[in-house]
Amino acid sequence: MRQIGIIGLGQVGSALAAQLLATRQADRLVLIDQNDDRAVGLQHDLLAGFPTANLVVQDWSAIGNLDVLVVALGDQELLRESRFGELTTTTKAIHDLAKQVKLVDFKGVVVNLANPNEAITALIQREWLLQPQQVIGLGTVLDTARLRLAIQSASKQNINSITGYVYGQHDGDLVTAWSTVRVNGQTIDQPIYGKKLDDHNLTVQAKMNGFYALKGLGSDWNGMVAWTCRVIDAILTDSNEVFSVAVNQPQFNGYISYPVQLNHRGVGNYVLLPLYPLEEEQIEVAANAIQEQLATMSDLLK
Numbered sequence: 420m421r422q423i424g425i426i427g428l429g430q431v432g433s434a435l436a437a438q439l440l441a442t443r444q445a446d447r448l449v450l451i452d453q454n455d456d457r458a459v460g461l462q463h464d465l466l467a468g469f470p471t472a473n474l475v476v477q478d479w480s481a482i483g484n485l486d487v488l489v490v491a492l493g494d495q496e497l498l499r500e501s502r503f504g505e506l507t508t509t510t511k512a513i514h515d516l517a518k519q520v521k522l523v524d525f526k527g528v529v530v531n532l533a534n535p536n537e538a539i540t541a542l543i544q545r546e547w548l549l550q551p552q553q554v555i556g557l558g559t560v561l562d563t564a565r566l567r568l569a570i571q572s573a574s575k576q577n578i579n580s581i582t583g584y585v586y587g588q589h590d591g592d593l594v595t596a597w598s599t600v601r602v603n604g605q606t607i608d609q610p611i612y613g614k615k616l617d618d619h620n621l622t623v624q625a626k627m628n629g630f631y632a633l634k635g636l637g638s639d640w641n642g643m644v645a646w647t648c649r650v651i652d653a654i655l656t657d658s659n660e661v662f663s664v665a666v667n668q669p670q671f672n673g674y675i676s677y678p679v680q681l682n683h684r685g686v687g688n689y690v691l692l693p694l695y696p697l698e699e700e701q702i703e704v705a706a707n708a709i710q711e712q713l714a715t716m717s718d719l720l721k
């Protein structure tokens with residue numbers, strides 16, 4: 420039985436719950452929010468649409484059996500005020516939830532969506548006393564998708580022929596690793612069917628793809644939910660598909676967005692692509708920024 424839990428049933432968590440039921444990815448959903456009315460409200464809303472859904476609501480003891488636990492708590496009002504506006508409240512929430520998690524022997528995989536993504540993912544692993552392999556964040560998955568979209572738009576090639584990853588820090592020090600980008604197997608410093616792509620323009624376009632979603636909708640939850648479902652699918656099916664997620668990467672002394680294979684245990688093999696020296700340096704800068712956020716979080720908990 421595929422069992423998925425979601426903590427935080429706001430815009431992201433509730434949309435994810437509905438999507439998991441619509442795509443029949445979950446046999447049982449465990450739904451938890453700090454707000455009882457919200458959890459019960461979502462339960463009734465989902466059951467009206469999916470009458471046979473197996474839902475468990477506000478029951479922490481049920482998380483011990485989960486295959487995947489998604490952390491989607493936060494406060495989108497604070498996020499709108501500033502990029503890392505949720506840092507203080509989410510840090511305290513993760514710390515406080517540790518006692519619930521420690522009561523159960525959680526063997527599944529945590530997929531963290533809360534921001535600041537890499538630092539909160541690191542905090543979850545540390546505070547909930549879980550193995551690094553079983554704690555990942557969505558990291559730069561969406562940023563990578565936006566980059567590929569920009570390349571598709573400029574090159575007019577099929578999106579499936581475009582590979583490559585954004586590393587670093589979601590919503591912060593993004594590192595577009597051009598050394599990893601291929602279009603039909605070809606590096607982009609070569610013309611693609613006679614057309615030379617401009618990497619600077621592509622970086623700007625990839626950012627604009629995110630900007631328009633935030634400007635028009637105030638959040639980019641649809642894209643996020645779709646990619647979260649793909650990440651969950653890779654875990655449940657043990658597929659070893661590669662995603663640029665927030666993972667503990669010892670080479671950079673902690674959590675950073677980096678491409679890895681995902682399987683039923685969480686993180687599989689790291690995809691150690693040869694990067695340009697400048698890209699390595701940029702990832703180092705991002706890793707330091709994440710470490711600083713984590714240090715700020717640790718100070719808040721003293």
Ligand SMILES: NC(=O)c1ccc[n+]([C@@H]2O[C@H](COP(=O)([O-])OP(=O)(O)OC[C@H]3O[C@@H](n4cnc5c(N)ncnc54)[C@H](O)[C@@H]3O)[C@@H](O)[C@H]2O)c1
Pocket residue numbers: 426427428429430431432451452453454457491492493494495496498505512513516532533534536557558561589638639640643
């Ligand atoms: N990575 C991305 O691309 C991306 C995109 C959008 C949102 N997000 C993040 O996802 C998270 C959720 O966003 P949202 O738009 O759904 O926010 P939201 O404000 O709509 O909902 C947050 C929910 O979390 C609940 N919550 C807060 N603290 C809790 C706790 N301690 N225990 C249980 N529930 C708790 C709240 O009651 C609320 O229902 C935020 O951290 C946001 O930054 C990430």
